[in-house]
Amino acid sequence: MRVVKNLWKDKLAAASFLVIMVTITAGIAAPLIAPNDPNEVNMNLRYAASSWEYLLGNDHLGRCILSRLIYGIRPSVLWVLVALFISVFIGAVLGFAAGYFRGKTDALVMRMCDTMLSFPGYVMALAIVGILGVGLENILIAFILIKWAWFARLIRTSVMQYAEQGYVKFAKASGISDFKIIYQHIVPVTLSDIAVLSSSSIGSMVLQISGFSFLGLGIQAPNAEWGMMLNEARETMLTKPELMLAPAFAIIIVVSAFNFLSDALQVALDPKLVTSKKRSFGTNAKNKLQEKEVAS
Amino acid sequence: MLKVDCVEKAYKKGGLFSKERQQVLNNVSFTCDYGECLGIIGESGSGKSTLGRLILGMEKADRGTVLFEGGKVTDRRVRSGKLSAVFQDYTSSINPFFTVEKALMEPWNVRGIARREAQEKMDSLLDQVGLTPSYRKKYPHELSGGEIQRVCIARAISTQPKCLLLDEAISSLDVSVQLQVLDLLIKLKKIYGMSYIFITHDIQAAAYICDRVLIFRNGRIEEIIETSRLKDVKSDYAKKLLRMLITF
Ligand SMILES: Nc1ncnc2c1ncn2[C@@H]1O[C@H](COP(=O)(O)OP(=O)(O)OP(=O)(O)O)[C@@H](O)[C@H]1O
Ligand SMILES: [Mg+2]
Numbered sequence: 001m002r003v004v005k006n007l008w009k010d011k012l013a014a015a016s017f018l019v020i021m022v023t024i025t026a027g028i029a030a031p032l033i034a035p036n037d038p039n040e041v042n043m044n045l046r047y048a049a050s051s052w053e054y055l056l057g058n059d060h061l062g063r064c065i066l067s068r069l070i071y072g073i074r075p076s077v078l079w080v081l082v083a084l085f086i087s088v089f090i091g092a093v094l095g096f097a098a099g100y101f102r103g104k105t106d107a108l109v110m111r112m113c114d115t116m117l118s119f120p121g122y123v124m125a126l127a128i129v130g131i132l133g134v135g136l137e138n139i140l141i142a143f144i145l146i147k148w149a150w151f152a153r154l155i156r157t158s159v160m161q162y163a164e165q166g167y168v169k170f171a172k173a174s175g176i177s178d179f180k181i182i183y184q185h186i187v188p189v190t191l192s193d194i195a196v197l198s199s200s201s202i203g204s205m206v207l208q209i210s211g212f213s214f215l216g217l218g219i220q221a222p223n224a225e226w227g228m229m230l231n232e233a234r235e236t237m238l239t240k241p242e243l244m245l246a247p248a249f250a251i252i253i254v255v256s257a258f259n260f261l262s263d264a265l266q267v268a269l270d271p272k273l274v275t276s277k278k279r280s281f282g283t284n285a286k287n288k289l290q291e292k293e294v295a296s
Numbered sequence: 297m298l299k300v301d302c303v304e305k306a307y308k309k310g311g312l313f314s315k316e317r318q319q320v321l322n323n324v325s326f327t328c329d330y331g332e333c334l335g336i337i338g339e340s341g342s343g344k345s346t347l348g349r350l351i352l353g354m355e356k357a358d359r360g361t362v363l364f365e366g367g368k369v370t371d372r373r374v375r376s377g378k379l380s381a382v383f384q385d386y387t388s389s390i391n392p393f394f395t396v397e398k399a400l401m402e403p404w405n406v407r408g409i410a411r412r413e414a415q416e417k418m419d420s421l422l423d424q425v426g427l428t429p430s431y432r433k434k435y436p437h438e439l440s441g442g443e444i445q446r447v448c449i450a451r452a453i454s455t456q457p458k459c460l461l462l463d464e465a466i467s468s469l470d471v472s473v474q475l476q477v478l479d480l481l482i483k484l485k486k487i488y489g490m491s492y493i494f495i496t497h498d499i500q501a502a503a504y505i506c507d508r509v510l511i512f513r514n515g516r517i518e519e520i521i522e523t524s525r526l527k528d529v530k531s532d533y534a535k536k537l538l539r540m541l542i543t544f
Binding site: 165166167169170171172173174175176177184185188189270 | 352353377380385386389390391452455461
């Protein structure tokens with residue numbers, strides 16, 4: 001509850017949260033919200049300026065840009081989030097196990113990660129698409145396979161650092177079960193690290209998805225996707241630059257909202273309101289100062 | 297009550313496939329009785345903390361056993377609530393996300409003690425370690441080192457353990473606070489009648505509080521001697537250690 005309250009006090013965080021929520025809802029309810037069919041071609045309206053019927057105008061095939069933007073939320077944001085959650089989940093489970101239990105578990109998990117990470121991400125994705133065929137879901141599978149190892153590695157490092165702390169030692173000594181120690185002591189302190197890691201990779205994942213769409217490996221042509229819209233607009237970049245604005249802003253706004261939210265979350269999760277956990281003993285006055293800095 | 301029998305421990309050195317091992321503990325055996333205060337003295341890196349971790353059942357010994365009231369200490373049920381510890385580094389000994397109250401509740405939660413009962417006990421517990429009930433709502437970063445160490449002691453004795461292990465519990469405090477905490481420990485020992493295993497590299501502190509001291513060197517027990525007869529130690533190492541103290 002304290003976390004929610006802290007978040008709410010931070011205006012930027014509240015705004016970011018709102019943006020993300022609206023985006024997700026719009027994506028889920030796209031057929032209800034979108035004013036037009038996103039794939040309806042109307043050659044008479046090519047490059048039309050905005051009108052009441054087509055609020056953001058029409059693209060090079062006369063399709064409604066706003067509708068395409070709204071439908072594009074699904075692959076660009078929703079599916080990316082799903083892939084992200086799955087890979088963070090796998091990474092977290094293995095990372096917690098490796099970082100907390102150490103020894104053989106650690107060695108095994110880390111060698112697995114090394115193997116996965118030794119392939120360049122794009123090559124791996126191409127190989128998976130080559131095996132499974134073209135399509136958004138295969139790109140997402142590729143993403144999960146590439147990303148989990150990365151998350152597992154980073155989460156393990158973070159867990160290791162906290163598993164050495166005195167309160168974990170005391171909990172172990174007083175006979176609390178490992179599962180409970182992880183859940184009570186380690187998850188809360190690593191949560192902010194995980195939030196920052198995930199949010200920073202959302203941006204790159206959104207861009208990668210569109211990269212694959214551009215190569216024709218991800219989402220297929222008539223369907224809307226932000227990256228693909230950008231690529232389509234790129235062809236007329238010099239004559240009609242305004243076509244790039246809508247998808248570009250959509251990507252920028254969503255990615256920044258995630259980044260702002262993760263930053264705010266990191267602060268809100270910490271009772272000291274200090275960004276770094278390792279700095280354990282700041283004075284009160286200093287904390288207040290930082291609190292103000294964050295709020296302003 | 298606590299019986300350490302021929303314990304050995306080695307840590308792997310180097311990487312995954314390295315066979316090289318560093319022997320940290322060598323054939324360590326001793327006992328600690330109810331109500332006794334046993335000091336373990338040794339220089340840095342002699343394996344005192346490792347021995348402490350084995351006594352607390354946090355790690356398994358390679359050979360030998362640690363028995364607590366007849367049961368193996370690596371079994372969580374044997375030590376639950378009866379064996380407790382205070383560690384050296386007070387900066388990390390309380391979860392920064394926990395208030396003092398929540399930190400003190402932790403051992404009680406494990407033992408399934410009702411919230412209301414615990415709340416009542418908490419004030420008297422805080423009082424015993426020389427803190428007021430107003431400390432309950434504080435976070436660890438709002439406390440001084442000595443206060444945190446007091447909270448840690450309160451947390452450690454909250455389940456009324458039979459044995460309390462103090463691993464350099466006072467080493468990071470300044471001298472006057474060290475003395476206060478030592479006096480507090482002596483007072484608590486009278487109230488609860490528990491035994492202490494007092495790990496330290498400070499002979500003076502050990503002599504102040506312990507009944508017997510165990511002189512530890514390179515993972516071996518050099519000598520076990522009663523504090524009152526500390527003057528007539530036999531081994532060369534112990535003599536050297538004492539001489540160094542006198543020259544200080
Ligand atoms: N988990 C571990 N893995 C590998 N080596 C370890 C581990 N823990 C301790 N050691 C090694 O065991 C030796 C003894 O360490 P220990 O912490 O028990 O010493 P200590 O007597 O407590 O020293 P200090 O007085 O500085 O606390 C050290 O050489 C250390 O490198
Ligand atoms: Mg030590």
